[in-house]
Amino acid sequence: MTPNLHPRLAADTHFVAKWPLCEVRLQDNRLFPWLVLVPQCANVCEIIDLGESDQAALMREIARASRALKTLLNPDKLNVAALGNVVPQLHVHVIARFKTDAAWDKPVWGQGTQAYTPDALEEFISRLRAAFTA
Amino acid sequence: MTPNLHPRLAADTHFVAKWPLCEVRLQDNRLFPWLVLVPQCANVCEIIDLGESDQAALMREIARASRALKTLLNPDKLNVAALGNVVPQLHVHVIARFKTDAAWDKPVWGQGTQAYTPDALEEFISRLRAAFTA
Numbered sequence: 001m002t003p004n005l006h007p008r009l010a011a012d013t014h015f016v017a018k019w020p021l022c023e024v025r026l027q028d029n030r031l032f033p034w035l036v037l038v039p040q041c042a043n044v045c046e047i048i049d050l051g052e053s054d055q056a057a058l059m060r061e062i063a064r065a066s067r068a069l070k071t072l073l074n075p076d077k078l079n080v081a082a083l084g085n086v087v088p089q090l091h092v093h094v095i096a097r098f099k100t101d102a103a104w105d106k107p108v109w110g111q112g113t114q115a116y117t118p119d120a121l122e123e124f125i126s127r128l129r130a131a132f133t134a
Numbered sequence: 135m136t137p138n139l140h141p142r143l144a145a146d147t148h149f150v151a152k153w154p155l156c157e158v159r160l161q162d163n164r165l166f167p168w169l170v171l172v173p174q175c176a177n178v179c180e181i182i183d184l185g186e187s188d189q190a191a192l193m194r195e196i197a198r199a200s201r202a203l204k205t206l207l208n209p210d211k212l213n214v215a216a217l218g219n220v221v222p223q224l225h226v227h228v229i230a231r232f233k234t235d236a237a238w239d240k241p242v243w244g245q246g247t248q249a250y251t252p253d254a255l256e257e258f259i260s261r262l263r264a265a266f267t268a
Binding site: 045046047048052055056058059060062063066067070077078079080081082083084085086088097104105106107109110 | 179180181182186189190192193194196197200201204211212213214215216217218219220222231238239240241243244
């Protein structure tokens with residue numbers, strides 16, 4: 001069953017792709033190249049609320065998102081996190097970090113937001129989709 | 135090959151258990167019940183530096199650590215994260231969060247540290263080991 005997207009996730013992110021387990025979305029913050037994976041399972045808040053095969057699928061999709069960001073952007077580090085203190089619906093952040101970025105070496109949460117322009121958003125989403133299928 | 139533990143991880147955490155992939159360690163911060171899983175593979179900084187079967191094992195061990203914290207402490211939320219901006223050696227944080235804790239609803243990094251007393255440390259590690267084998 002496909003769950004409704006939490007309103008905060010819907011407001012802060014844009015649709016990029018639908019994978020076997022997750023919807024892949026882009027955080028609307030051009031300070032940090034930042035994907036959000038949202039498992040399409042209802043009423044799931046924790047990774048351990050997923051069944052074992054969905055947990056394995058989640059890891060494969062984290063790796064797929066990570067490889068795409070690495071290929072496209074060659075970041076200094078990837079940050080992968082399932083926090084959910086504010087938005088309980090299970091979602092996993094996969095973020096490309098650079099030693100030159102606006103928050104290095106801190107975590108990105110609470111470190112500022114700059115929305116993409118419509119053109120930049122469209123272009124980055126196109127590049128992501130191409131990287132996902134490469 | 136078993137890697138050396140990064141000096142910062144060695145200084146900030148205590149040994150709890152050795153699992154098939156990871157060494158399980160406890161962050162020495164009683165503000166937050168906080169496990170750190172360190173895959174016993176040399177020269178690994180990113181989850182995607184692990185082979186596919188080790189990635190799957192990492193997810194199983196994240197789930198095992200999560201279940202133990204949930205069983206022991208019944209937290210309001212689990213936080214799971216591989217960041218590594220400061221300590222590049224791959225390590226995964228698994229943290230029990232409470233709406234009453236010192237950082238809620240923010241991430242825990244940079245939100246203060248209080249070391250365990252020796253007695254409290256020993257007692258919590260014993261409870262963790264018992265939960266791991268339950």
